Amino acid sequence: MRPIFDGHLDLALFALAHNRDMTEPAAVSNRREEGMTDALERGLGAVSLPDMRRGRIPVCQSSLAARVNRKTMPVSRLDLDFGTQAMAHANAQGQLAYYRVLEEMGEVALIRTAGDLDRQWERWERHSDSDLPVGIIVSMECADPILGPDQVESWWEDGLRSVMLTHFGHGQYAAGTGVEGPLTGRGRELLARLAEVGMTLDVSHLAEESFYDALDHFPGPVIASHNNCRALVPGDRQLSDPQIRLLLERSAVIGSVLDAWMLVPGWVHGKSSPENVTLAAVADHIDHVCQLAGNSLHSAIGSDVGGLNHMPSDFHTIADLQKLEPILAERGYSEADLDNIFHANWLRHFRGWLPDS
Template identity: 25%
Template sequence: MMRYLTFPASCCIALLWMSPVYGQDARRIHEQAIVVDSHNDVLYQSVMRGKDIGQRINSGHTDLPRIKAGGIDVQVFAVWCNEKYGKGTAFAHANKQIDGLMKVISRYPDDIMLATDAVSARQIAEQGKIAAIIGIEGGHMIEARIDYLDSLFKRGARYLTLTWNNSVEWATSATDETRKPNTLKHKGLTDFGRQVVRRMNELGMMIDLSHVGRQTFFDVMEITTKPVIVSHSNAYALMAHPRNLHDDQIKAVAKNGGVICLNFYSGFLDPMHYTKINRFYAKYVTANDSVKRSSDAKYDRLPAVAKEQLRPPLSLLLDHIDYMVKQAGIDHVGIGSDFDGINATPKGLDDCSDFPKITEGLLTRGYTEPQIRKILGENMLRVMAAQKN
């Protein structure tokens, strides 16, 4: 943050866990740093379901009080819909979610304001308010129309994730490139996809390469003139999931001047996550289920005690941060929680009020205060500012 925070007693719970050795320094660093979370799905999870996130709610990971308790200065609100929304529906749905965010901002002007660049984000944070940034998660929401891309940018969207898990007609996703390669008509960007990338560079809109396939990733790197972001992905070397980045991709982002923001999802952190789901499903539900269920469906059927046992230690997230720093350098790593878009998180990261735990974890691992500030937010804001150059 750009100021010292004064939390009400009810909001200080997230800070009480800190150890006597590092707690005081961690608290000071966290309060004085500007903290950016590059990806949160509360619009879909709560706002679109009629929940008032201006007040503390008893569900999900996010609301304005918990954002403030976690010391998050700049919150990217992801605009998301799945592949069931297509031409004629996806763009309209994106606008409905933006409308929902605007209503929150209108209702709570003392707590949150829309930011459209790095300068306004810092200025809003200095006022003690949450700087809200809009990110569009999924290229299908522009419905293969440049004018729709322009329209979303005018409404305040400052990044576009080129694909979600589903490919679009002009770019292929990591899921499809790795799991459904034989169904693809092409790999990577088409000519229209290159047009999208060039237009985003012209607009000053960040290109988000989370979710995209390797071919799409490197096609973008060949033509972009601006630093990219990877808003919520982790290291493939530590967890071999198609959504995570290989070493050559990590180094390519660093060479490009971009930033990779680490995701809190247990399934992207813990190499034993899916094995444990199957084990607990057999133990707590049934070993003789004849219905073929996805890992998420199995997870949803587990009792609370099993879900808690599934959670990996916070140290695994710190391991991924360490690995990214080693591969890319300290200037190219950030935080993208994916809160309210994930169903399993490391122990201790129950919701966005727990962000200070990351700061203490980094401090205990020997990161300096300037390095921690970069990871917490400065790197992300640098890339955002670079879009205007």
């Protein structure tokens, strides 16, 4: 199996908001959740550390996800909304604590440096069939838990290595999915500090004006961890072709995402069924980025695996990311292209931008 680097997951959020143990297979968690009705995704989990090992995923970015109270998210409530930044901060620190405990348990390896990344990757190359820890680069989905620009350095010391400025609606620092507007004044100050410490800016979820504003003001490394293409699916959550071209100029990697509402036009959370959505749609978005770039050096996977009620119908756990290989191979993607998309592009970004020590 070809190793996969997944550019976006929310492992701590699922653990702490859904009370779901990431060290047991999703099938086991799903049986525990039979009959529970407090969230749409109960019994429909598709990601866990054992499933990642089964699907040969040595490394992912996994988020700290918390935000100041907004009601615009189009999925089941996941308890990532908090009334104040102080509370969002405390929750995100709790998610970080979860990753740290998983590391002490030998379940994950937190990756803070380029050396950590190389060691993790080599370890999996040497022992492909064992119970190795899953590598996690800690990212942040919405910067609201960072109380202000002065706190960037302490988050960096905590091991945070990439940051999305906002999520859905208006955040403390930028406008996000579903709304319009530029960065806030504090958003610009935050960007300057993020650049100073060497943090990767993840532009996923930025509203269009905030997107251009952020790229104008941020001289550092840029990615779009989980983002599909507006040419295929209308809507501000997707990147337009001009946005993708600008990201290509910045050498960004763009992760294609599996959530059905970002894969096909007209899909509505809580109403549509994933029946007619398949992994072939993910390949369409990967292909669109590759066609715009003229190569396979910018497209990757940022699966954002959530409940099976909004994942492709031929996808049952995260191990099924491997099914993308024959789909892309059939479309003419070479072995080298598949390596780029499955892991080499993300590896190049993080080997280049994580600190040496």
